[in-house]
Amino acid sequence: MAITRRNLLKASACGGALLACGNSAQAxxxxxxxxxxxxxLYDSTLCIGCQACMVGCKQANNMGPDPADNNQTWDNPSDLSSRTLTVIQKYEQGNGRQHNQEEDGFAFIKLQCMHCADPACVSACPVSAMTKDKKTGIVSYNKKACIGCRYCQIACxxxxxxxxxxKxxxxxxxxxxxHHLIAKGSISACCTACPTGASLFGPVDLLRQEAHRRxxxxxxxxYDFPLHDIRAARTVSQPAAKYKAxxxxxxxxxxxQVMMLSAVDFQxxxxxxxxxxxYASMTENIQHTLYKGMFLPIALLGGLVYFVKKNAENHHNDE
Ligand code: SF4
Ligand code: SF4
Ligand code: SF4
Incomplete structure (x- = not known):
């Protein structure tokens, strides 16, 4: 049996299965x-799709029109890009008439960085250009440290x-x-711009409590729905939609740290x-499994010995 790419891939797959077993044993x-x-807290049921959050975000972060957009005077991006940090997308089904309804209805979703508690982008970055702030939990990017490998992109x-x-x-x-606005005592621009309270800024604990109340x-x-910042007194009274639990x-x-509520299934x-x-935790578990009791070196050595022995037998049979 020759040491071909196919055989090596097969061996890796077996190794992967073994590792998965070890991984599942970890809490x-x-x-x-x-x-x-x-x-x-983004509450899709309150979102009217006005895109004021997108405009506020562009202004606060000095983002020009999307480079993929040929018409540079009118910028209405449909997805995230290097000039669009948040985007509102629309779900529509059937006749699309009823807001917050799956059948024959429509709803909106706001995409942006979720500021994960255990961010895969931070784990994947080999030079710590992506970091999570210990106090605020904000995941930020240091362009001076970045080497352009794009591992964070693949990992997210x-x-x-x-x-x-x-560029x-x-x-x-x-x-x-x-974070540049937060450092000056302000809040995220998308939440300042949102007229309905669909994008609500604040401490994660309070936002989580508010979400569970809803x-x-x-x-x-x-009910009274807070506007802009959950710590501020401003609210708007409106009927609640039928939330998905x-x-x-x-x-x-x-x-x-970014959480979402909706009346339409998130998928x-x-x-x-x-x-x-x-994902960061899964990778860590795999590493622990690999190195526990020198499992990886022994498995690798065993695999190599097997391939060399098989190869030698095949040569012997050919003679
Ligand atoms: S917090 Fe909102 S306004 Fe600020 S960068 Fe993120 S999406 Fe844009
Ligand atoms: S992995 Fe990083 S970039 Fe992706 S959503 Fe989480 S914090 Fe944001
Ligand atoms: S500003 Fe508020 S209501 Fe308007 S699209 Fe953005 S999240 Fe929705």
Whole structure:
């Protein structure tokens, strides 16, 4: 048996299965956020698709028109790009008439960095250009440290980091929760711009409590919904929609600081279905399994001995 690429791939697959067994034996790591962690609660049921958040985001972060957009005077991006850090997308089904309804209805979803509790982009970055702030939990990017390998892009389960393909010295671009505004005592620009409270800024603990309160609301009854910042007194009274019993971002991949509520299934809105355990935690478990008792070197040595022995036997038979 020759040492071909196919054989090596087969051997790797067997190794992968063994590793998966070891991995499943490990308990999922739960990431605890600092009490001062900040985030956003996006409530799709309150979103009217006005895109004021997108405009506010562009202004606050000096983002010009999308380079892929030929008409540079009118910028209405349909997806994230190196000039678009957040985007509102629309779900529509059947006649698309009823807001917050899956059948014959429509709903919106806001895409941006989720500021994961255990971010895969931070784990994947070989030079620590992606970091998570210990106090606020904000995941930011250091362009001076970045070497342009784009590992963060590949690692992110939400496809958030974008690359400046149109620039001679490209860099990664992503939402940093407007940390430059937060440092001055303000809040994320998308939440300031949102007229309905659909994008709500604040400490993650308070946002989570607010979200769970809303999950108990009776559809059709009027409630006070906070505007802009959950710590501020401004509210708007409106009827609650029929929420799906799912706070997206509470558990997904160990949780995130951006969380979402909706009346339409999140997969229908284009969000991925994800496990509770973070990718960073899974990788760590695999590493622990590999090195526990020198499992990896022994497995590799065993594999090589097997291939050499088989190869020698085949040569002997050919003679
Ligand atoms: S959503 Fe992606 S880019 Fe944002 S923190 Fe999580 S892994 Fe990183
Ligand atoms: S937090 Fe700031 S950078 Fe992030 S989407 Fe909102 S406005 Fe844009
Ligand atoms: S500003 Fe608020 S209501 Fe308007 S699209 Fe953005 S999140 Fe929705």
């Amino acid at each position: 999922a790591r739960r990431m605890e956020l600092a009490p001062s962690a900040l985030g956003i 389960p939400y496809n958030i980091p974008q690359f400046e393909w149109d 001679p010295l490209p860099q990664i671009v992503k939402c940093e929760l407007c 999950l108990l609301y009776r559809a059709g009854q009027y 799912h706070l997206f971002g509470e558990k997904e991949l160990g949780g995130s 229908k809105l284009g969000m991925p279905e994800l496990p509770d355990e973070s």
